[in-house]
Amino acid sequence: MKKLETRQDIEHLVNSFYDKVVHDETIGFFFNDVAKVNWDNHLPKMYAFWESVLFGQMTYKGNPMGAHFPINEVHAMEKQHFERWLELWISTIEEEFTGENADMAVYKAQNIAKLMAFKMELARRL
Ligand code: HEM
Numbered sequence: 159m160k161k162l163e164t165r166q167d168i169e170h171l172v173n174s175f176y177d178k179v180v181h182d183e184t185i186g187f188f189f190n191d192v193a194k195v196n197w198d199n200h201l202p203k204m205y206a207f208w209e210s211v212l213f214g215q216m217t218y219k220g221n222p223m224g225a226h227f228p229i230n231e232v233h234a235m236e237k238q239h240f241e242r243w244l245e246l247w248i249s250t251i252e253e254e255f256t257g258e259n260a261d262m263a264v265y266k267a268q269n270i271a272k273l274m275a276f277k278m279e280l281a282r283r284l
Contacts (some may be wrong), residue, residue: 162259
């Protein structure tokens with residue numbers, strides 16, 4: 159097990175995570191069918207996002223919440239989807255990484271997912 163400490167580690171983690179996501183029965187369709195993700199665009203954004211969150215390098219300039227509202231409008235992003243997202247994220251981290259940043263990557267994702275789930279539900283009620 160190694161520490162999560164370089165940009166290369168982040169790229170590896172994010173790539174391994176999305177390898178699981180695209181094949182996942184519960185949430186894969188959001189990426190493959192709803193958003194029809196352009197991976198050449200999306201992956202570098204995610205590397206920058208996690209680099210900013212974990213290393214404080216402000217390379218990500220985007221709106222992580224805002225990006226999800228249009229997806230939520232096409233198909234409701236619900237509790238079970240966030241649970242599955244987290245399950246895949248946490249298992250990917252735990253397979254290869256340990257230490258403070260690995261713990262932080264779990265903790266931050268849990269908080270963001272919780273807030274995102276709340277905002278998506280609220281948006282559906284308005
Ligand atoms: C059920 C849960 C989730 C689903 C289905 C989902 C799906 C997506 C999709 C389809 C995109 C857009 C990709 C594109 O059009 O190129 C996206 C972007 C993004 N997601 Fe998620 N997401 C989920 C949860 C999360 C969580 C918990 C986080 C953060 C911890 C997160 C962080 C981001 C970021 C940073 C972007 C890029 C936004 C930008 O354009 O700058 N997502 N997500």
